[in-house]
Amino acid sequence: MKAGLGVDIGGTNTKIILISERARALKEIRFKTESQKGYGRFLGALSENINCLKKEFSRAKISGAGIGMAGDIDSDRGVLRFSPNLNGWRNIPLAADLGKKTGFRYVMENDANMAAWGAYVLELKKKAQNVLVATLGTGIGGGLILNGRLYHGSTGSAGEIGHALIVPDGEKCACGNSGCLEAYCGSGAIVKRAFSMIKDAAAYRNRFGAGPDLKINTVALANAADAGDKTAKKVWAETGSYLGRGFGSMILVLNPEYLILTGGVSKGARHFLPSMKKALREFRIRTPFEKVRVIVSENADLGSYGAALYGLHYGEHVPQK
């Protein structure tokens, strides 16, 4: 049986998945990334997990392996150049390091690129040519499928949509610049905007907080909006408006057939899509906007699936040692 291995490394969690050729999950593993404890420890934990999985599926032919990683990736060399979300890690040759420890050859991409490939295969069955996939979470990433292929750009950095400017001299962003899309529509920014409007935070937590510690996160805000809460509704409407402005410019540049929204924040789509679509209607060059279809992907694991699928796709080029 042929199988593909996918690794998705995010700021909080790392996921490992083994899928069949038909994209059926055979095994999933999830652990805390804990990048602040250092790369050596992380590499040890990751390779150990993969080696266990390899033993468990010793009869499977793992013919492709992919890594998606939050950060600036040199995909030609399989090196993480820099990741603000991974404790500022720099120049980490993860593909080679992990290859040595596990015996696979890994194709490595920005996590949003892998998620884009996952969405392209799983949501669209590759039945489109030009697709913009936006991963809306703590950070905002993007991946592009152009002319039916994953588009990397010249340094593997294409699709860094989270740091496109939407408000000149606007809100401070984690990247160091101001006015980035992420500074308005990343989950942290959304929650912060909500808190700036909430008068009695304790009461709000009691009423809408999620989980045992009554956290106000984007899930809580989506539920609050469902319950008719005006603050949450306003925050989501603003979020949609910012997203529409940002995506509108990208749709003009890229003229895609699909815009696919994924990631945790996209769970609030029912609340932000109306104002997002309204903002898209403000653009007057109509043809690209009449063409593009907006899809929300419910698949929470596009990053790891995408990494495995892209690994399989490139299996011939990166054969198992």
Add this chain to the structure above:
Amino acid sequence: MKAGLGVDIGGTNTKIILISERARALKEIRFKTESQKGYGRFLGALSENINCLKKEFSRAKISGAGIGMAGDIDSDRGVLRFSPNLNGWRNIPLAADLGKKTGFRYVMENDANMAAWGAYVLELKKKAQNVLVATLGTGIGGGLILNGRLYHGSTGSAGEIGHALIVPDGEKCACGNSGCLEAYCGSGAIVKRAFSMIKDAAAYRNRFGAGPDLKINTVALANAADAGDKTAKKVWAETGSYLGRGFGSMILVLNPEYLILTGGVSKGARHFLPSMKKALREFRIRTPFEKVRVIVSENADLGSYGAALYGLHYGEHVPQK
């Protein structure tokens, strides 16, 4: 002798060019587009000019013909969908109409796409994979070469960079929306901003006005800045700052090797490049910005050359009837 025919249709002028396979100009014709006088008249004038040229070069084998046109183009069908700059013309099947009248088969693209192809061939000798070409004139257009090919997008509308938003609820744009890049960096917007700062317009005209009617246009403003005029310097610095913000977002999305600036406004490049580059340095995801090189193309006829070169390139697919 093999030759390529290029037609570049702008809001003001239409250019026809015949080039050799090595991109040497054999003949150039230029006439006023005068779209307000109607499409029928324009088609007559254009086809007459081409038929004359055809007679003159009856021994040349014109093996490819291209049309670049300012507006929203359906390149698959060779139809102008809509052009605000051409008197609002809609659904004009120019490629077919002109084909009937002149006996060639035309490949038709947005004028910025043709200029992009021209820049790619003439400036870079095709020695790059991913290039963003911005045409800075009355309008602002863009063309993309991605993975070494002209990228159309899904409806031939890709690269509509002039209407990317750079200021929320900002200046009114000709397209009907507000805050577009073109509303800040199109030649009209630049001149308007200058006039809003000039106290004595008559004196300013006398001192810096271009041509016999002492017009204040972007050439005049470039000369004024050369002469140390503070207003002109400020206008150019602001223009660069807006351009940098707009291009910065596009560089994050596309990660190109080159950004090529063309068009009349790019003649002010010596005055706006410093502030444009400063604005680009504000972006903190550094890799794509370290990679991209900014080039100003001095070739004023990239649109027509590009149309002819693209015609030749596609000559095999669109053979002469």
